[in-house]
Amino acid sequence: MFCPNKNSYLQLTIAMNPRVINKAVRRAMRKKQFDPHDEIPPAQRLESMQPSMFAPWVDITRAHLGFGRRGLRLINRELNSEDSLVQLQAIHSILDQVQISENAIFLINLNIVYRLIDLMQDRDPIVREKVAYILTHLCNYHQGRQRIMSRPVVIDHLIYLIMRDRKEIRYAAALCLKTLTRDRCSCEIIMKNDKIIVSLLKMIKDDHMAIVIFHLNSLKNLSEWDPVPALKANAFQVMKKLMKQQETRIVAAAMDCMMQLLKHSVGKKLADQHDLTHYLRNYLVSPDIEVLIAAVGLMGYTTLTTRGKWRAKEFSFDLTKRLVTLCVSHNMPVLQLRSLQVLINLCDSPDIRAHIKKHWEKKIKSIKIRTHEQWDGTSETTTFGLETGHNYRTMCIENVETIKSDYGDSIHAVNVTSYVRRVQEVKAHLIMLINFEPYLH
Structure with missing residues (x-):
């Protein structure tokens, strides 16, 4: 049968979709296919074979522009275009160009970050998703993190996307926040926002598995900087409940997050009260x-x-x-x-x-x-x-x-x-x- 993890000879040569063959074999064997991601608890893997958001009448790969330094300046200028089609093409082109380090640094020096932060509140969900992915790539550079953190309102925008938007955008926003928290200087600025810890703890309980893991990694990095706000928000009890999940990646991420909480004296007292040493056996x-x-x-x-x-x-x-x-x-x-x-x-x-x-x-x-x-x-x-x-x-x-x-x-x-x-x-x-x-x- 067809194995999705490997390129078999059947997959590379036959014109028919090998999954159809799998389906026929299962039907002949009267074997019911079991998918563990359809079961409870609700925090499951985010998977979508066909995205629910798409860009109609748009070449989502590149805008019709030449590249190079002059082309990047033009694309940066088109972000302010009143034509939504031109703006959308520019966003997709920028997402392609930030994969290249030289172009990403050049766009950062053009102060593209400030316009992208404003576009996080755009009405078009495609724009919000792609902007979150662009900011995620720019977060990998010191200059990008400096300019993003110079406007702390970006944290409020990320919290809004994580709390209220659709799942694809929640995934992109969670990835962007996790990338930001990898830097200790950024954590200091992020922790000044009083809503961030409470919002992450709320969304951890019943979201998709991939998004939950991103949130746990963000909490771990923020708690490593200052565990007091997380302890005040009852993060210890939430992590202990997550340790009972069936998904091993969530269990491991919850333990890593709790490890940062136990670096504080209050966390050690809570561990003794809940008999955590015996619980970990x-x-x-x-x-x-x-x-x-x-x-x-x-x-x-x-x-x-x-x-x-x-x-x-x-x-x-x-x-x-x-x-x-x-x-x-x-x-x-x-x-x-x-x-x-x-x-x-x-x-x-x-x-x-x-x-x-x-x-x-x-x-x-x-x-x-x-x-x-x-x-x-x-x-x-x-x-x-x-x-x-x-x-x-x-x-x-x-x-x-x-x-x-x-x-x-x-x-x-x-x-x-x-x-x-x-x-x-x-x-x-x-x-x-x-x-x-x-x-x-």
């Missing part, structure tokens, strides 16, 4: 690697408090066994680093430290750590070719999560060698703690 045996990484990272903060350590002491045998197994069976530096950090936190208790030394010291010393040649600095578990086959022409590859350091001046800088060295240092520190004695014989 079930996630440590999850078959999904993303949930495992997020759960172990969250437990690294729940075991910092004295109450969390005493709670972990009640099931220390199962917990330490699972954490050591994760370090030995997986050679992912991210998972190993977080598991070792939890073990270091538990070693503050003398009983747990003695138990680890007695049963798991040899296992910990035999942990194998990747070299920098074997690791590309990402937490992706599957290779590109294995996942997508030869379908590189039509498959949409999402951005792979990249490891970043949690402290220092260059917080977003990635250095694979230093990160692997950090895992080795944490392992050596754990072995030293296991053999630590508070007195001399």
Whole structure:
């Protein structure tokens, strides 16, 4: 049968749509096709085979203009045209041109951002959607973020699109906001808007899955800058409910967001009151690697408090066994680093430290750590070719999560060698703690 993830010989040569063959085979087998995205809960993947918004009588690829610096100036001027058709063609042409770095920087220097922010309130839904995508591309540049954040009214426009517009525009606005929050200077300006945290928490509850994940990433970045507004808006309770979802991507994103909340003293108290250390035990045996990484990272903060350590002491045998197994069976530096950090936190208790030394010291010393040649600095578990086959022409590859350091001046800088060295240092520190004695014989 036809596999949508790979370009088979049948797909590339036959004139008939292979999905028709699949449908005929299922009907002959009397096999009912089950789509998990039609089930509850309502926060599901945003999918549309045919868009509900379209631009009639418009070549949506390019305007009838020559390009180059002079052409970009003309397109920028046509954004102010009274003819909606000319304006729409210019917007689609700009969306094509911002894919090129040189043209994007040139358009930013032409102050195109200010006109685009005004067009976010346009009546035409096509204009609102494409403008959100253009701003998303411009957010990837420092000059673009500077000009966008110089007009904080853009946050109000994004909130309006996220709260009240149709799903395609909500998706584009959520993507734009997530891209903006990746910059810490932008987070400082965004957090001055009192509506942003409450609006995101409202839309997280019952929106499409892809939009919910964007909102969770935005909340994580904003909470990393200042977790107090999110804690005041009961974000802790909302994240705990999202952790019960069936979709693993939402569960992992909710755990990452809660991890930022637990960096505050109020978040640690809430974790102790809700017995979060015991609650995370079930996630440590999850078959999904993303949930495992997020759960172990969250437990690294729940075991910092004295109450969390005493709670972990009640099931220390199962917990330490699972954490050591994760370090030995997986050679992912991210998972190993977080598991070792939890073990270091538990070693503050003398009983747990003695138990680890007695049963798991040899296992910990035999942990194998990747070299920098074997690791590309990402937490992706599957290779590109294995996942997508030869379908590189039509498959949409999402951005792979990249490891970043949690402290220092260059917080977003990635250095694979230093990160692997950090895992080795944490392992050596754990072995030293296991053999630590508070007195001399």
